[in-house]
Amino acid sequence: MTARKIFCCGCGDKVEARLTSGAEVYPHRADLADLPFWKCDGCGNWVGCHHKTTNRTNPLGNIPTKELKNARQHIHRLLDPLWQSGIFRRSDIYAKLTEHMGFEYHTAQLRTLDEARKAYKFIKELAA
Template structure:
C-alpha cells in the first residue's frame, strides 16, 4: 500500500506487518496490524477495530511527530471528553481555522503540529 511517510517525505510502498515486529516487548499488541516503511523504519497503526482492519490510521509519522500528536491529543481530548464541546464540532472548528479537514493522523510535520496546537489552545 502506498502511504505518505513523514520520515521519507513522500509516498512509500509500506509493508503490512504486525505487533510482533513493531512492539516485540508487548504481547498484547502482537496480533495488531501496522504499516511499516522499510526505508526509514517508521510505522503507523491501523483501524483494527473496524471492518477495514488494515486501513492505516493516517500517514506514517516520525517519532518526533508521534510525540507532537500526543501533546495535541492531551490538549483536545479533555475538551470533548468533558462535554464542553462535541468532538465533531471541535474538529470542524479546527478544520475551519486551519483551512484543511483536521484529523491528528493527517499532520505531516512538527511545524504543522505546532500550528494545530496553537489553534487548539483557543478551545482549551
C-alpha cells in the same frame, strides 16, 4: 507481502509501506503482537491501523516520525478532554480545526511538526 502507498512523514513522500504486525514494531509488547501496522522500510517508521473495524488493516493516517507521533499524542491529551467533558462537541472542534488548518483536520493526517504546533496552539487557545 502486502504493500500499500501511504505518505511517510520521515521520507516526505508516498512510499510502498509494508503490512506487518505488532510483534515486529513492538517486540517487547506481547499484547500488541497480533495487531496490524504499516511500516516504511526506508526509514523504519510505522503507523497503526483501525483494527477494531471491518477493514482492520486500514491505516490510522500517514506514517509519522517518532517526534511527530509524540506531538500528535500531546495534541490529543489537550484536545480530547475538551469534547469528552462536554465543553465542546467533537464535530465542532474538528470543524474549527479544519477551518484553521486549511485542510480537513484529523490528528493522524498531520505531516510536519509545524502543522502539529499550529494545531496545538489553536487548541490551547480554545481551551483557555
